[in-house]
Amino acid sequence: MKDRDKRASSPFRFVSCMELREVLGKEAMDEQRLLELIEEVPGDSIYYHTHSYYLRHPYAQRLFPNDFATWVTLFAQDRKLGERLGVLDPFEFEDIEQLRGEIVSIIGDHLSQLGFVPRSAANEPFEFVRSHIIESDLDLEARTLRDFRNALAQVEVGAIYNHVCEARMRKGRLTGDFACWLAADEGLDMPDLAAQVAKVGRLGLNLEGIREHIVRLCDRTLAS
Incomplete structure (x- = not known):
């Protein structure tokens, strides 16, 4: 055949989803604080700022395809770190903790080489959010x-x-x-x-x- x-x-059954967002009340005004909070926030927050970016921007093919890269580039005006975070592919990792570890490593290495801590020039903090997914059978x-x-x-x-x-x-x-x-x-x-x-x-x-x-x-x- x-x-x-x-x-x-057994048929394939298509199930959609919608995202509920929860603001965690944790903010970073500079890259050092961003690093510290990335290390401590729930895994669902790392997921939101990386994978969920694709759900929020389903048609966009942006230069910086995650929230961390976008913030350090646009607000901390640190294009070099933005580029390093921007080439990070979240789908290469088998779980969120592996992804978190790589993000921490990239930012930590970058800050150790700079000798100073870039901060938000526009006084716009990075606000941590987590996501909850609700499924909808189609x-x-x-x-x-x-x-x-x-x-x-x-x-x-x-x-x-x-x-x-x-x-x-x-x-x-x-x-x-x-x-x-x-x-x-x-x-x-x-x-x-x-x-x-x-x-x-x-x-x-x-x-x-x-x-x-x-x-x-x-x-x-x-x-x-």
Whole structure:
């Protein structure tokens, strides 16, 4: 049976999400205090300022794709540190504590070389926030690759975030929900396509870019 003709015994069910934000009451006016607070805030706050950036900016492909890089560049006017934090890919890490450790290392190393502590020139503090995710079932299922491709092409962007970012970092499914289903025996049992899809979340793309890339991979498989 060709891949395009396979039918899953267990359908993929698309679930979107929305983010509830909680301000922690912790602020930094300079990079030293930023470093100290990064070390002590809950992991959910590190997640918010890195991964959740993609949910808040699903269409943007910005120069500095996390809140830390944005603040040190725009407000502390420390472009060198902003560039170092800006190339950090949160999807390269298997958990939040690994990511936190890398951010701490980058800022600590930078400050040790400077000999002074850059602070917010505009008197604009970095305000720490944490996020809580609420899921929303979209009542949308797919049993075939074509069904999956068509649903993915039009589903709301919150579902892309939920099945790629949330699945990997908060639910421990490191390849993401899409790849898990594509590879599973009760799914479509397509390990080659699943492996390609699993890599998409690590390409530094915004959510729309992730959607488009996976759709193209599906189209290629369907045309073969």
